[in-house]
Each structure stands twice: as C-alpha cells, then as structure tokens.
Amino acid sequence: MSRRVGLWLIGGCGGVGSTAAIGLSLLAKGLTPSVGMVSALPLFADVDLDAPETFVVGGHDIRTARFVEAVRSLHERSGIFTSDQLRAAHDDLVAWGENIRPGTIIRAGSTISGMADRDSVAIVATAFEAIDRIQTDLTEFRDRHSLDQVVVINTASTEPEFAETDDHQSVQNLTAQLDREGESVLPASSLYAMAALEMGIPYVNFTPSVGASLPALDELARMRNVPYAGKDGKTGETLIKTVLAPMFVLRNLKVRSWVGHNILGAGDGRVLADPENKATKIRTKDAVLGSLLGYKAQSHVSIEYIESMDDWKTAWDHIHFEGFLGTKMMMQFTWQGCDSILAAPLVLDLARLTLLAQRRKESGVLRHLACFFKSPMGVEEHDFFIQNQMLVEYLMQAGARQ
C-alpha cells in the first residue's frame, strides 16, 4: 500500500493552518505551483521528501470553524485564493475538517480563551488529563488513516509570556506536577509538545509560545528518540532584518537605531493586541538585532492590531546608520505581505523536513532548520544566509546518501 503521512496542526483552522490545508490539496492535484516552498527549490530535487499527495491533514482547534469556512472567510475578507481554488480543494477540506478535534486553552491567556467556542474546547482538570486527551486524538488520527508517520505543528496564536521554574528542568520534576489540580504546570503549547514527543511524534513550534523549549521536554525528546524544531516562523519583517543587518556589518556601516512598526489584523492581530501575548512576540522579534550586529544599537519593535488589514500585514522599518566621517544616513522599507500565504508553505516545508529527519533517525532539536525561525532553537546564528547554508549542506548530504 502506498505511503501516507499525517500533518496535525494545532490551531488548524486559523489562517496559517487552513492555508496550509488548501495549499496541500491544490499541490496534490497539481493545480498550483510550489512557489513559496523552500523544500521545492530545484536544488533539493534529489532529496527524498514526502510528496503533497502523501499527506492527510488533521488538528486541534478551539473554535468550531472548519477548513471550508476558514478559507472562504480568508477569501472574502483578505482577497486571497480564487473561486476556482476554493472549488477544487473543497472536498479535501471537508474531509480533513472531520479530523479537527477540540483544543485546549490552558494558560493561553484571556484573549485566546475569549475566542474559544464552548463546544470546541477540551475541558480537563489536570495537565495529565489534557495530554491524555491529545494523545487519544493523535492515536485515533494515525490509526484511522493508517499513517506511516505523523508530525505535529503548532500554528496557534501566541500565548502570554511564561516563567520557567524548577518543575521544567527534568522529565522527572515535570511528571511529578502533571497531576496537580489548579494552574497547569505547562501552557497549552507545551502540553501539545509533550503529548507528541512522548508518543514519538515530531513537534514543530511555528509560534513564539514555549512549546518544546523546556529542558524537560528536550530530555523527553532525546529519551523517545524524536526530533523537534522551532520557534516562531520567520516570514516577513524579521526575515528582512536578518538579510539586511549582515550587509551593514559587512560594509562596516554602524547601525544607530532600527525601528520596526508592524500593523496587522485578523485573528493573529487580535491576539497580539493583548499586551500579555504581544510581549512574547516582541521579545523574539527584538532579540535578533543585537545578535546580528555584535553591538548594541537602539532597537524598537511595535505591533498594532489594525482591524481593516485582515490577514495582511504591513511592516515599516526605519534604519538609521552612520557611515564614513560620522555621516548619518537612512534606509526605510515597507513589507506588505499576507501572513497566512507567507507562513503556510513554510509549515509544509517543516512538515516534510521533520518527517525526513525522523526517518534519518535524528532526535532532539533540528539545528539545520534555523533559517525558518525567528528564535531558532539550539542555534545562536541569526544571519539568514549562514542559516540557509546550514540547510543546504544538510540537504545536499541527505540527497547524496539516497
């Protein structure tokens, strides 16, 4: 029987998740080119990556919306997808919508919780119970579709900031707290990570939330021999920052200040309008600059929820730099991108690359995926071209071995 793999999306019916779903359907039918997918570059043609038609999609969500409703809403409000695309993907989206299960909102913050529909949230008393329910959903998905491999990717909204404690330093400490009633020892993003890793399912964190970024979960991944990656997909303003900043360094031009102002709408914007959730996001966006420059330049990043933007995001960046003889000069850029459209193909890349890594018996954090993330786990390097070179070298080797 032919190979089948599962893509399980946390927050699956959000913009990114549902765009990944419609994209996968259209790619499988040969109705859209693979523009925007890094793993589809001709350079990587020899690498044994899963073809789009191999995938089945499922996921957790805290809203009752299904894929069909989600993509129609994106089409109407944000002007993406054509009527023909919606029609062609319709049956797949309906079928995959059947694989959506109620998500958990533990420690996701009040704004995310407020978006939840009552019937679509898993009501549980302890973290242990939440993990148990997630694993039941994953097992059932795998079994029903006879999947050879499954990958879990977190595409949910950003959670509030989370303080790591002694409880998160080892599997033993963490396990001891899972049964505790009251406030969960783990936020939702980490419950999903723990559930997946424990089952030997790779986990990718496309968001700035905690996810698998805890010593206890790293220990668990290595114990179970399973790879994971993250965090926070690098799709727009930060991508450009990690492309431009190295140029200033290599030309010995001194960046004096770098201001980035982002406006966006849609669900992601609504969640980021909550200062608690925004703080997490700004932290990962802002940390990048100092690392790239090697000195401290004044950096300011702001994100504002502007309803009329819907799924589009505009970033304005103002870079004030000093050149020869103390002369101050300026570069400004605006980036006008559609968040879901930019993120979804990278989600598919990460699914394919993580499944490949698991087949190659890799475990722990996948450092060669750094170029996909704003806060690449296990890697200090933020220079996009150096990060990309890491991916190229890995895949050249992977392609050659086959």
Added chain:
Amino acid sequence: MSRRVGLWLIGGCGGVGSTAAIGLSLLAKGLTPSVGMVSALPLFADVDLDAPETFVVGGHDIRTARFVEAVRSLHERSGIFTSDQLRAAHDDLVAWGENIRPGTIIRAGSTISGMADRDSVAIVATAFEAIDRIQTDLTEFRDRHSLDQVVVINTASTEPEFAETDDHQSVQNLTAQLDREGESVLPASSLYAMAALEMGIPYVNFTPSVGASLPALDELARMRNVPYAGKDGKTGETLIKTVLAPMFVLRNLKVRSWVGHNILGAGDGRVLADPENKATKIRTKDAVLGSLLGYKAQSHVSIEYIESMDDWKTAWDHIHFEGFLGTKMMMQFTWQGCDSILAAPLVLDLARLTLLAQRRKESGVLRHLACFFKSPMGVEEHDFFIQNQMLVEYLMQAGARQ
C-alpha cells in the same frame, strides 16, 4: 626610510575623490573612526594593509577646483563634514592639491566636456600623446614623493556608451591605432588605464565607464604583471538589490517586477542627466537582477538629476513578488545616502587591497574584489554574500601567510 604609497585619483576633485582625500587625512591623524571601510573590519586585522598615514594623494581633474574648495563646497551644499574636520584636514588637502594635474576629456561626452575648465584639460592630438602625458604625470608624482607603490583609481563621471571593435582585441591592434589623429580609439577612462598598466601601476575602475574592460588591456596587464579591478562601485541601491534578491530566490518567492527610481544631484547627477552617459550607468545597474534571480523578471531602473539633492541620493525600489497560491505581495524600500560618503571608504579599501595584491605578485583582474562592484569584472556572481565570502577567504589566506 618609512614606506610611502600613492593614491592617484582620476576625477580627483569630484565628490568621491575629495571625500577620499579628507577621509585619508583624518584617518591618518586618528580623528575619525574607520566606519564604512570594509578593509578595517576586525576580521581582517591580521592582513598587512597600508595604514592611512602611508598614503600620499594626487590625481587628474578637468576642473581647476582643488581639494580644499571641493570639500568646502560639499560641506556647504550637502551638509557633510564638520567645521572641525575641515580645519584638521586643511594642510593635507592643500599639499595634495598641488598634486592635481590637468585631465583628458577625450570621448567623455559633451556634458563632461562642458564642465571642464580650459586650463585644466590636457590638449593632445592623439591617444598616444594623451597616454604619454598621463605617464609623465604619474612618474613625476612617484619620483617627487619617493613612493614605493602607486595605484590609480578612476572616480570620474560616467562616460557615454562605447562600442568595442577589433582594434580593442589585442595589444598589437590597439597600439597600431594610438597614433591615429581624429577620434581617439580609446575613451578617457581607458587611456588612464592603459597608461597605468603599461607602467606597472594597478588600475581600479570605480565607474561604469570602459576603463580596463577591453581584451587588449587585459593582455597588457598580464604582460606587465599588474593587477586591475572594476567596475562601477556598488554603494547603494544596487548593493541592496544584491542583498535582497538572493533572499527571494532562497525563499522560492517569484519576483514579478522590480522597479528602481533614483534621484540625485551634484556633479554626478548632472552628468547622468545626459541620456548618453545615463545609458551606461543604467546598463550596469539593470543587468544585475536577471543574473541573481535566474529567470527574467520585468526590471526598470531610472536615474533623474534633481538639483536640490546635491550630493545626496534617494532610491525608491518597488518589488512585486508572487508567493504561495499565486498571491501577489510587495516590498518597497528607500535608500537615502550620501554618494561621496558611501563611495570614498570603498575607494580606500580598493587602494589598500590592490596594493596588497601587487605585493603578492598577483596580476590580471582581481576577482576577489567582486563585492565592491556593480559589474564585477571576471565574475558572474552578483549575490553580495557569496561575493563577500570570496573576499573573506582571500583575506583569511592573505592574513595567515604573513
């Protein structure tokens, strides 16, 4: 006796040349940091490059203005340099101004010719005579200042386009035409190149003019065992283009159109307002994109002379690209830079690096300097980071050998 080297600037009293001169003086006195100079990056600290205080400056110019007047005019019109900087460099600039000799305007186009002062132009009947005069000036400069090495760098304005013929295919053919009266077989930029190379003096073409880009001159350089480099300094809009375009390729985002509109004033702008001279410049700016993308995207580059800008240049670029599922998105940037301030430190870099290459017995075109040029001679690669890596590898090796 301590080492002394000469920097001979064609068009020396223009914005770039005179900024290089004041910069060199202030660097030698320790009054300005080396911001903007690639060769001063900490990474290259072990490479044996000539210190600023080793340099003596001279050059050719077709105007009577001297360095002191040129930098004062830049200060007043364009707001660069401080009063303190002008004062501190004054004596050096006066002394170096004594080393300026009348330039040649053969085939430089009517706009450049119109800027010439009668007394500052070398009146000659043949190309041979022009070369002879240039060599006399260079010999006298070298002898008077007891220079160990000299480098000639072309920082003059852009010449009109020039058609290569059989005459330019070999030293023999070319030499046969030098005595011809009437229209010169070589434009001014190539006369300077030929004069220098024949004397064993390295030549760098910082402009889009022909310079040493003729088979006959390459043959001459190899015969005389002398290195050369060029062409067209990459300081602003094109630099950014060669930084950003690779990102679009690596993310598999399809550039549909890339429009660049440049406005600038000052002498360079005035010359580029002449359609004949502008055509040469636009050619080197525009060729870059197709090479970087690997496919044909619509590209438009325009340059307009806007008097009020003086030595400042603003480029507006509009990049229209297609992402996943056919969605069109946009990036725009503006670059507001001072041309002389951006170019001058690179001229100093090129002087130091070319003198090093000659000491290392290299000859012919210096491919490792590609990152400095819009149309790097001898190199097809336009990706700034790959070009830069070529320089780093060369200098790491050069540093290690010492």
Added chain:
Amino acid sequence: MSRRVGLWLIGGCGGVGSTAAIGLSLLAKGLTPSVGMVSALPLFADVDLDAPETFVVGGHDIRTARFVEAVRSLHERSGIFTSDQLRAAHDDLVAWGENIRPGTIIRAGSTISGMADRDSVAIVATAFEAIDRIQTDLTEFRDRHSLDQVVVINTASTEPEFAETDDHQSVQNLTAQLDREGESVLPASSLYAMAALEMGIPYVNFTPSVGASLPALDELARMRNVPYAGKDGKTGETLIKTVLAPMFVLRNLKVRSWVGHNILGAGDGRVLADPENKATKIRTKDAVLGSLLGYKAQSHVSIEYIESMDDWKTAWDHIHFEGFLGTKMMMQFTWQGCDSILAAPLVLDLARLTLLAQRRKESGVLRHLACFFKSPMGVEEHDFFIQNQMLVEYLMQAGARQ
C-alpha cells in the same frame, strides 16, 4: 413613463468603463454603497441628480470584448469585485454589452491601433464619415431605449500629442476639412466630441486627449447650446499633489523639487508605455505644480508600464522642501490605488452633473467641475479645495432652486 437616461462610454469595455457599468448595475440594485462618488455626499442630497436605476449604458470600443468579459478579467487579474458582485450584475452587463458599437482609431497612435480587433473598428474614409457613423450609433441608442437625455464620456486610452492648427479655430474652418481624404483633421477623441455636440449631446473628456479642447468645438457647443467638460480625470497622484502643494504655499515652505514616479499595468499602462501617448499624459500631470506654487520648482513626473501591476497603480512622490533658515526637509508618499475603482465613480458623478447642467440650460465648458480634472478646462485654479468649493457653491445653489 419613467425617466431614462443614457451613458455612452468611449472605450467602454476598458477598465474604467466596465467598472462604471458594473457599479451602476449594483448601485441600481442597492447592492453596494455609493462610496467613492462625490455626487452621493450627504451635502448634495437635495440636488436633483439622476438615480442609478435611471441609466442605460452603451458605448464605442475598438476591441470585441464585452462588459462581462472585461469585469471578469479585472476580477481575475486585479482582484477587484467579488464573485457575488459579478453574479448580481451579470444580466445588466449582458444587456448593456449589446449596446457596444465598433469604435474609430483615427490618429489614436500605433499602440492603440495595435490593440484593436479587426471587426470592432469602424472603417471610414474621412472624418465626416466617422462622425456620421458615430451619430448613427448614438441616435439608434437614444431611440431604441427611449432616452430622455444622453451623455458621452470619453474613457478611452490616451492619444499621442496633437498639434492645433488654423483648421481648428472655427466651426467653418473645421467643417471645410472634414471631407478631406488622408490624415484626419481631428483625432478620434475629437470626432466623438464633435459628433455628440452637434447632436446636442453633452461630452465629457475623462482623458488627456484633445477631445473638445479646440476653439472650433467650443464654438459648436455654444451654437448648439450644449455643455461639455474635461479633461483628464484627477484620481490619484495628481489629486494628492493638488491637495498637498497648497499646504506648502500656505505654510511658506519652499518646494525645491517634486518628483513623481508612477508604475501601472493593464491596458492603460500598455498604451502609456508608448512614448508618444505618454508625452500627452505627463504634460497634464506636470503642469499642475508650477501653477499651484506660483514659482518654478524642479518637477519630474515619470510613468512606467509594469505588467505585474495589472489595474493597480503605485505612485511614489518625493518632495524636497526648504524651511526656516535654509533647512532642507522631505516628505514622501506612496499611493496604491486601483485605477478603475478610483475613476469609475467619478465618471458616474460627471454623467449625473453634466445631465443636470443640460437640464439647467447651461452650455459651453462647465467650470464648476474643475475638481474632477487634472487639466480643468476654462479654469486656471488647481488647488483642490478651492476647486471643490466651486462645486459646492454651484450645487448648493442648484439644490436650493428646486
């Protein structure tokens, strides 16, 4: 029987014309708000303007495309209109498409001529014959639909520049030349104007072409007691220019240079890519600034055809101005608009306002419509707010009189 009026569009199946048609249909059905229509402002609620449902649409075109195909193509390439809008307007567009007649391409330039489909061009030997055919079409339209009034609006592409001669100075001179074979004494835009005015039908020139801007045609309009207006709809960059420039004047800030760079695709862009047609357009865009400022500032306007933009247009303007104590400062703006969407509601405004003027027995050029045009006929004033005040005063009076 209820009142019915006809809107006859020259170039009817272009972007502007077909958007006006779909808009009229949707407005008549109450399916879209009147956003973008000046005549629908609450301020003018008391003025007796024709309601959308009163209109029947027809026109001339040189391509075989009909309204339905034109709007579908705009939807697919430029992302405007929703599927619901296309469906709702379908029957009206089919019906009105039956009213499209072959246009004339006399002296429209080779680029426009090259876009013509053979079967859709009226082949005629003389200007007289062309006018005769146009009048036959108009008469047949009026009779078949029992129209109380008809207005002709030119929304075709820009023609090449045209030199006025003695032939155009009076009706008598002009009439004497109409029978001449060979090159027509009038370009297409003026043939339409003459045909309409002679029939007592008002004519509005929404393009920079000549249209009714000839002394002979003004004489004709006054003889026939019919109003006309033009020229060149003010929809985007020039609109903003006429809004911002007065502010610089009133704040005594001295504009030193104003650069406008426009990129656009679609049919209009393709025609403007022809230097002959572009020259006409740039002239009307560029003349505005000197008049507004009252002194000569350097002004540069360029228009480039960028295919990927489709019906969208982006203008980048860079305004360099001098403030107190000689300090230079800058303002830049980008305008990202959809040409058809901006223009179509103004075409409807002009139709309603011109029909009103005719009912009010006005004849000759309608000066109070200046705020709609880049080159307002009969008015030197370019300040948008002063122009708008002229419209407001006229309509307040018109409203009061009823």
Added chain:
Amino acid sequence: MSRRVGLWLIGGCGGVGSTAAIGLSLLAKGLTPSVGMVSALPLFADVDLDAPETFVVGGHDIRTARFVEAVRSLHERSGIFTSDQLRAAHDDLVAWGENIRPGTIIRAGSTISGMADRDSVAIVATAFEAIDRIQTDLTEFRDRHSLDQVVVINTASTEPEFAETDDHQSVQNLTAQLDREGESVLPASSLYAMAALEMGIPYVNFTPSVGASLPALDELARMRNVPYAGKDGKTGETLIKTVLAPMFVLRNLKVRSWVGHNILGAGDGRVLADPENKATKIRTKDAVLGSLLGYKAQSHVSIEYIESMDDWKTAWDHIHFEGFLGTKMMMQFTWQGCDSILAAPLVLDLARLTLLAQRRKESGVLRHLACFFKSPMGVEEHDFFIQNQMLVEYLMQAGARQ
C-alpha cells in the same frame, strides 16, 4: 523713541525657543529669508505686524544652558544652521541669554524635573509664590528694555496629563487655592499663563500642556482684557493629517484605519519617552481624525524616542481606505522634518499675531489662530484649509482697517 517688544519664551533654551531666537536675530539683520513664516506671506504684506528688529528675547528655563550653547549643540548634533549663521547671531544670543531666568518645575513630571539643573530652578513653597516670581521676572524684563508690549509663549516640554477640578472653574476658586502648601493647584504651564494674563500680557501655548485651558484662566483673561491662544503647535504629521483627511471626505473615500508612527530624538523626544508625558501628546494628535472624518475610523498614533534622530522627526503614516465597490486601497507617507526648524517660525508668527490682537483690543481666546494648533482652543474645526481661511479673512480685515 522707536517701538520695542518682548518675546518671553518658556523653555527658552530648548530647540524651538533657541531656534526662534537665532532666527529672529538673522531676520533682523536681513541675513535669512522669511521662509517658513506664515505671517511673512505676500498676502499679508499690508498688515501692521512687528518687524523682527523690534523684538527683544528673554525667557524662563530650568537648565543652565544659554542660547549660544543651545544653538551650537543643535548645529553639531542635528546639522542645522551654518557656521556663518552662528557667527552672525552670536552677539544677539549672548545678550538675550542674559534675559533667561530660572523656571519652575511644579507638576512637570519626573522626567522634566530630572533634566533641571539645581541653580536654574525657582524654589518656591506655593503656587502663589511661583506666580509672584514669574511676574517679577516679567516686570524686570519689560522695564529694563523699555518694552511697549510683551508676549509669553510656552515652548517647554509636554507635561503629564492633568485633571481639572472645581478649583479650576473660576478665578475665585482658583485664587483660594494658590496659597495652599503641598501639591500645586496648577501645573507649571498654567502658572506661567496665570502670571502673564494677570499682568495683561498675552499668553500662547505652543505645547499640549494645560496652559491657559482652564475656565478660571479664561475668566481672568477676559477680566484683564488680554488675548491668549493655543494649543500644541501643528508642525508636521498632524498638519498633513488635517490636509489629507478632508480630501478623503470630499472624495467620499471611506478611511478604515489611519496609523501614525513617530520617531524623534532630542530633548522633546526624551520627555515624550516618559509614558506620563506621552499620553498628553498622543491625546491631542489622535483626537483630530474623528473630528475631520465625521465618523469613527480606527486610529493609532505612537511616538517613540529614538536617540540617534536628535532634533529630527520622522513620521510614517499608513492610511487604509475603501473606495468604490468595497475595494481597499492605501496611501502611506513619511515626513522627515526638523522639529525646531518647523516650529520656530510659527512661534514668531504667533508672537506677531498675538501682539497685533492686543493692539486691536481683542481679548480671550484668539480663534483665528486655529491653523497653528493641533488642539485649537475655542474652535472645533480641524480642516487646515478652513482654519487657514479664518486667518486670511481676519488679516484681510486687519490689513484693510489700517
């Protein structure tokens, strides 16, 4: 003896105050044109306004810096003024520097207080004592220079927000609280206003602080027959907003969101980095939009202190609007201005116009000065062109009466 008038600047040695001083000196000597001054427009040539040479400058400041040091620092850090200008104005600035007296910091917020030098602050126990000291300073200024008229203009940094109470509703209530020890019933800006008005000296509030905006102070002004005006000078982003927003209204284009992001450095930026002070500023910037549009569009204004900008300010505005048939379009602008250079000439305008009003026996708030302010006192109108028309009509009448 010839007429002499006094300009008393609160925060006199800040950027705006010291630029007004050097400007006045250079204007009086005929060394700079009156570019940037509204009152110098040819239109107002017949109005009897005080010539620059009539003015003597003095003021209060909480720092020990004098005019000479302030303008030199602006020159060095922000690149404004030429060396020649500094030299020519030197003696006037030294002389006027002698007229600077210690300011008060009551309720100015901790950031402003932290900038104060110990010796330059008036230490007082009660509001009454503070007013008394201010009046002593003003009286001494008037007497020493034999001034015919004096005007006080507040150009100090923005104070924290202030809550109006019953104490501020009448002169009687207010006076009863002046003697109270502990927290002052009035912030610094209002103490200056009260001191001036009580002496019959006109007061202009160029800042968003409270100043004279209290019922009790309005009552006082009318009792003393003295005019006042304010508040918050309209120099840059808000000026453009009040120019552009009316255009959207008149074209029936529906603004969906308007985002303004401002970055600035210098003293003003440092004070606005304090959230308490920033809140006051944002309030006046943000209120404008709703009033202009007549409906609620999402509006976001942010201000960030970016040290490298020094006295320059860049605003980026993103306007998202809906046109015909629901199509969303965008306009963006950047404004790159030097705050002091934009504000200073308006301060001189306000001085001249307020002194004129007093000579014309006007009292209370000067409504015809609305075009100068972000929050024009006594006027609801924010449309710049309507505001400007109010000024023109007033001055036409004033000119005619003479």
